[in-house]
Every structure is written in C-alpha cells, then in structure tokens.
Amino acid sequence: MKNYKLTVLFVLPLLLLGCYQPDKADMIIHNAKIYTCDESFSIQQAIAIKDGKILQVGPNREILNGYDCSNIIDGALRPIYPGFYDAHCHFWGYANTLREVDLNGTKSFNEVISRIIAFQKSNPTAWITGRGWDQNLWDDKSFPTNDSLNKRFPNTPLLIRRVDGHAALANQKALELAKIDANTQVEGGEILMENQKLTGLLIDNAVTLVVDKIPTVNATEKLKYLQIAQTKLFEQGLTSINDAGVTAAERIQFIQWYQNGDLKIKDYMMLFPTPENLEYALKHGSYDSLGLHINSFKLIADGALGSRGACLLNPYSDKHNHFGSLLKNEESMSKIAEIAKNINFQLNTHCIGDSANRTLLKIYQQTIGQELDHRWKIEHAQIIDSVDMAFFQYLGVIPSVQPTHYTSDKDWIETRLGKDRLKGAYAYNTLFNQAGLIVLGTDFPIENISVLETFYAAVTRRKKDEPVNINEPKDKECLSRRAALMGITYWPAFSNFEEDKKGSLATGKDADFVILTKDIMEVPEDEILKTFIFQTYLNGEVVYNAE
Incomplete structure (x- = not known):
C-alpha cells in the first residue's frame, strides 16, 4: 500500500505535466532589448504576439517556454520600442506635397x-x-x-x-x-x-x-498619394499619427478609406470646427474604428512667428507696432470650447504667440476649470509669458510641441522677439515640468517626417548638421531621453485616451513596435542620427523592413 501511494505521488505530476498545453503564439521575438515604456519604464528581453495583440513581454526563458510558436525570431540584441507616434502632423498636407x-x-x-x-x-x-x-x-x-x-x-x-x-x-x-x-x-x-x-x-x-479656387484633387489620386505617404511614414517607424486639422469632405473620405482597408496607419483625427464638422460631432460623437479615431476639434488661434502672424502681447522686435493677430475672436472660440466640453470632445488649439496662448488658456479655464482628465491640448505652445506657465499644471493642459521647430527657428528667434522674451520661447523642459508630460510631433510637412530628428532635437536642441561644442553647457530646455521617448510613444497615446490600446508594450495592447539599428537611449548624442529604422510592425505585421 505504501509503495502504491509513492507510485501515485510520482506518476501524477508526470501525467499533469503531459496534459499541459502552452498557449499558442503567432510570433516570438527574443534576445532583444525591449523598452516597454510602461509605468516603471521596464526593459525586457522577449515579446510574444498573437492575432495582432501582445500576449506577454518578459524574460527570454519565460516567453520561450511559455508559448507554442513556430515563428521564433532572434532579435540579435537590437533595441525595440513601442511604435512611434507623431503627436502633431498633417497627413494629407504631407501627401499633397508629393505632387x-x-x-x-x-x-x-x-x-x-x-x-x-x-x-x-x-x-x-x-x-x-x-x-x-x-x-x-x-x-x-x-x-x-x-x-x-x-x-x-x-x-x-x-x-x-x-x-x-x-x-x-x-x-x-x-x-x-x-x-x-x-x-x-x-x-x-x-x-x-x-x-x-x-x-x-x-x-x-x-x-x-x-x-478655394484651386481645383480639388479627385479621390483616386488623393488616395494614391496618401498611400505613398503612408509607406514613407512606416519607413520612419511611425505607426500612429495625430492628424491636426481635417475638413468635412476629408473626414468623409477618410472614414470610407479606413473602412475599406485602403489606409492602415493609425490616425487620431482633429476636425476643423466647421459647421459641417460640428453637425457631425453633435450627431455622432466619437468615432473609433479600424485605425481611425475622431474625438477632437482643432482650433487655430493665431498664425506663425516666421510670417509675423503669431499674436504677441507686445510688438514684434523687428516690425514697429505690429502684434500679429488672433484668427478667430474670443467669443467664437469660447463657443467651440463649450461644444467640445458638452459632447466630451477634446479641444486642441494652435497657439504660437504669448497673447494667443494666454487667450486660449483663459478660455480653457472658463470652460473646463479644474475638471479632471479632459486632456485638452495647446498645440505648439511656442511663446508663453512666465506668469502663464503655471496654467498647464493648474488646468491639466497638455503641451504638444515640435522640437525641430526650435532648431529651424533658433537663428532668427531673437530678431523677432528680442532677448527678454526668449526665456518663454520653445521652453519644452519648463512645460514638461509644469504639465508632468509632453507630447512631441514633427508638424510635417512643415518639418521633416523623421521621428529620430524630433528625438535628437528634443534632447540636444541642435540642428542635425550643427557642430557639437563640447565646452558649451547643456541647454536647460533639453528634454531627458526618457521624456523624449515617452513623448513619441506612450504620452501621445495617453493624450488621446488611447493608452489602453497602444503607446506601450504590454499584454493585450496592439502589437505596434519599431526595431532600430542602435539604441537611441544609450548611444552618444552624435550617434542618434546615425541610427536607422530596421523594421516597423503594425498589429504584429511587418509594414517596413530595411533588409
């Protein structure tokens, strides 16, 4: 009897082990350096994927032993990051430049x-x-x-x-x-x-x-150039974009194209608040299907600094008694803000000059006050008076900035603004410290579509071809590499209420990620722009392969 019990105790675990069937995975990448961009900013070694979703990210042995998979890829110690997310750009605007x-x-x-x-x-x-x-x-x-x-x-x-x-x-x-x-x-x-x-x-x-007098591009040609543009964006490691300003006619076309599977890159769309778009939003509310997400209005408060259209509190230093101007009056912008609040839409407003920024922060305060978790944004946030900086923290407003705007503009900024206003100009680290997060974009086609150039400009405040002066102190408005990486991955997703689906690499999220040839978090600064995109994955499928 005693021997029988021992036999049972020995054989039962073997029987149970024989019955164990590991979960199936479509793909496993191991032996990699995976920046998850999760809350703890953890770094892992392997990732398992099934049906376009992430099953698990973790140590090599745990992932390899935990799943049944015939498609196992050696990551060759390459760095993997969440798919890059351009927080402010113009999809059709860029596609149109190709023609x-x-x-x-x-x-x-x-x-x-x-x-x-x-x-x-x-x-x-x-x-x-x-x-x-x-x-x-x-x-x-x-x-x-x-x-x-x-x-x-x-x-x-x-x-x-x-x-x-x-x-x-x-x-x-x-x-x-x-x-x-x-x-x-x-x-x-x-x-x-x-x-x-x-x-x-x-x-x-x-x-x-x-x-308005230029003949419109027919839908077939428009889609052709959008698909060409999409390919170029995948080549930059982009899997998601914030499409900053879309007309009613474009909205209708984009919905159809995404429903038909003609476009794949994930597009968070900001609608221009035209009567047609306002009517649509009031009737239908948020739209989120097949990679297209519509949940915001894009206001344009003023013009640009380079053309002296940005609205300033004091005159331009290089044009007597010229302040720039608001492109809409405060009353009309306040009405749009109220509509956005009432239908749970976000409001994302282009503000360049310190007067425009102050005006919109005041409208935001009057509309949402300290209401929690609205995630409204100021787009560009280029010139801000020191007394207004605190509103980003107080109101919970998210700054959406474009680091290559600073590097493109820095040779003439002082001519436009004078020395005293430079402190609040393109002050990205100050904004980050106030808001607790910052989202980064290119604003293509105004700047290059390269996300790596955005990252480099954010952490160095230098142009891509600017010589390095080792004796020059680091600019206090440089972002840390961690903040810059979060600014092109998780924080844009969070800013759009999409953090449950993308932005970081975690169980259940979309398998959107990019593999680089070098680790931009570790290489010397002068190696960042010598780094290339190796592969881009969207929903677990390769959409760009450098090989």
Missing part, C-alpha cells in the same frame, strides 16, 4: 523660381502649387513679391506656400481668379501691398481666398 513643387531648403528666391520652372516643364499643370520656402534662410530676408512670377507665368495661376503654411505668394493670375484687389479685406489675415500695389503675399486667412 507639388518642393521648395524646402531653397537658398534664395531665384532658386525658388528655378525649381518652379523645372517642375512645370516635367509636370505641366493648370495650376502651379508648391510649398517650403523660408525667407529667413536667404541672404535677403525680406518677403518676396510676385513681380518675376507674373513675368514668367502670366497665364498660369500659381500659389506657393511658405514652409509654415501660414503665408503664401500668389501671382497676378491667381489673385485675379480669387478676385483679390487693393480693396479686398479678410478677417484674421493680411493682403500685403507696397506703394498701393499688391505684392502677392498673403498671410493666414487671406491664403484661403486663393486656395
């Missing part, structure tokens, strides 16, 4: 003209459009006029936007089609003149007068 004249990096207005001529020869179109010029990069930093464009293109309408999109130069033919003359007035915009003659330069809302 226009590229004027980025032009060193003079003559080069602008040369690029237009070359483009039109190989791409003859009824309208010439382009984007990317920046007079601050030229020897002559004054705004251009349309005289030479009128001579070269007398019968073809032309509109070329400044890099920030808040100013544009139109030739006479385009002005005629838009019925703009010396008597035309536009609220929230400027039509510049010299010697009682139109120069062709349009600021902010005035640009729309011409844009």
Whole structure:
C-alpha cells in the first residue's frame, strides 16, 4: 500500500505535466532589448504576439517556454520600442506635397523660381502649387513679391506656400481668379501691398481666398498619394499619427478609406470646427474604428512667428507696432470650447504667440476649470509669458510641441522677439515640468517626417548638421531621453485616451513596435542620427523592413 501511494505521488505530476498545453503564439521575438515604456519604464528581453495583440513581454526563458510558436525570431540584441507616434502632423498636407513643387531648403528666391520652372516643364499643370520656402534662410530676408512670377507665368495661376503654411505668394493670375484687389479685406489675415500695389503675399486667412479656387484633387489620386505617404511614414517607424486639422469632405473620405482597408496607419483625427464638422460631432460623437479615431476639434488661434502672424502681447522686435493677430475672436472660440466640453470632445488649439496662448488658456479655464482628465491640448505652445506657465499644471493642459521647430527657428528667434522674451520661447523642459508630460510631433510637412530628428532635437536642441561644442553647457530646455521617448510613444497615446490600446508594450495592447539599428537611449548624442529604422510592425505585421 505504501509503495502504491509513492507510485501515485510520482506518476501524477508526470501525467499533469503531459496534459499541459502552452498557449499558442503567432510570433516570438527574443534576445532583444525591449523598452516597454510602461509605468516603471521596464526593459525586457522577449515579446510574444498573437492575432495582432501582445500576449506577454518578459524574460527570454519565460516567453520561450511559455508559448507554442513556430515563428521564433532572434532579435540579435537590437533595441525595440513601442511604435512611434507623431503627436502633431498633417497627413494629407504631407501627401499633397508629393505632387507639388518642393521648395524646402531653397537658398534664395531665384532658386525658388528655378525649381518652379523645372517642375512645370516635367509636370505641366493648370495650376502651379508648391510649398517650403523660408525667407529667413536667404541672404535677403525680406518677403518676396510676385513681380518675376507674373513675368514668367502670366497665364498660369500659381500659389506657393511658405514652409509654415501660414503665408503664401500668389501671382497676378491667381489673385485675379480669387478676385483679390487693393480693396479686398479678410478677417484674421493680411493682403500685403507696397506703394498701393499688391505684392502677392498673403498671410493666414487671406491664403484661403486663393486656395478655394484651386481645383480639388479627385479621390483616386488623393488616395494614391496618401498611400505613398503612408509607406514613407512606416519607413520612419511611425505607426500612429495625430492628424491636426481635417475638413468635412476629408473626414468623409477618410472614414470610407479606413473602412475599406485602403489606409492602415493609425490616425487620431482633429476636425476643423466647421459647421459641417460640428453637425457631425453633435450627431455622432466619437468615432473609433479600424485605425481611425475622431474625438477632437482643432482650433487655430493665431498664425506663425516666421510670417509675423503669431499674436504677441507686445510688438514684434523687428516690425514697429505690429502684434500679429488672433484668427478667430474670443467669443467664437469660447463657443467651440463649450461644444467640445458638452459632447466630451477634446479641444486642441494652435497657439504660437504669448497673447494667443494666454487667450486660449483663459478660455480653457472658463470652460473646463479644474475638471479632471479632459486632456485638452495647446498645440505648439511656442511663446508663453512666465506668469502663464503655471496654467498647464493648474488646468491639466497638455503641451504638444515640435522640437525641430526650435532648431529651424533658433537663428532668427531673437530678431523677432528680442532677448527678454526668449526665456518663454520653445521652453519644452519648463512645460514638461509644469504639465508632468509632453507630447512631441514633427508638424510635417512643415518639418521633416523623421521621428529620430524630433528625438535628437528634443534632447540636444541642435540642428542635425550643427557642430557639437563640447565646452558649451547643456541647454536647460533639453528634454531627458526618457521624456523624449515617452513623448513619441506612450504620452501621445495617453493624450488621446488611447493608452489602453497602444503607446506601450504590454499584454493585450496592439502589437505596434519599431526595431532600430542602435539604441537611441544609450548611444552618444552624435550617434542618434546615425541610427536607422530596421523594421516597423503594425498589429504584429511587418509594414517596413530595411533588409
């Protein structure tokens, strides 16, 4: 009897072990350095995935022994991060630049003209459009006029936007089609003149007068360029984007394209608060399906600093008695804020100048007060008076910033603002300390689509080609690498109420991640931009492979 009991005690565990069936996984990546970006910022070695979701992240042995999987990949000690999330960009705006004249990096207005001529020869179109010029990069930093464009293109309408999109130069033919003359007035915009003659330069809302006359792109062509753009975004490690400003017509198209599976990149969409979009939001509320998430309005409070449209508390240092302006009055913006609050939409507002930032923070305070967990944002938050910084903490407002804006602008910021206002300009670490988080974007197509350039600018405050001065003290507004990584992964997801689905690598979340060739958290600063995207995964599927 005693021997029988011993036999049972010995055999029973073996029988139970034989009955054990490990869970199945579609893929396991092991022998990697996995930054989970979870609450403890833990680093793991392996990840198991099934049906586009993460089963588990953990030590090599635990993952390899815990799952039945025929697709086991050696990570070769490469670093893995949550899929990158661009917190402020323009999806169609970028796609549209792929079919226009590229004027980025032009060193003079003559080069602008040369690029237009070359483009039109190989791409003859009824309208010439382009984007990317920046007079601050030229020897002559004054705004251009349309005289030479009128001579070269007398019968073809032309509109070329400044890099920030808040100013544009139109030739006479385009002005005629838009019925703009010396008597035309536009609220929230400027039509510049010299010697009682139109120069062709349009600021902010005035640009729309011409844009409205440009023939719309048909849906088939639009989707084609969006898919080309999507491929380029996957190449940068992007799996999610914040699409900062979408019209009603675009909203309808995007919903259809995502329902059909024509687009894959995950898009958090901010609707322009037009009557059609307001009606849609009031009737339907939030939309979240197949990678498309609509739950916010995008307000534009003022223009850009480069075109002197940003609304300042005190005059521009380089233009007498010029303050910039608000593009909407306070009453209309307050009404939109109330609508957003009443339907549980977020409000994300473009604010560049310190006056615009103060105005919107005041509207936010009047609308939401200290209401918890609204996650409303100030987009750009570029120039903020010191007395207003505390409102980000007090109101729980999230700063959404673009580090490459600082590196692009820093050579001329003091000319625009004077020395005294620099303390509150592009003050990213100060904003982070106030808000407790900060979300980072590129604002493409205004800046390059590269997330790694955003990361580099955030942690160094240097241009990508700027020499390193080892004797120069570190800029106090640099973000730590941990804050910068969270700013391109978890915090954007959190800012959009998406943290249960993505932003970090954890059980049950979408298997969106990126594998790099080097560890941007550890390599010397000058190695960050020598790092490349190795693979991008969306829902557990490879959408970009460098091999």
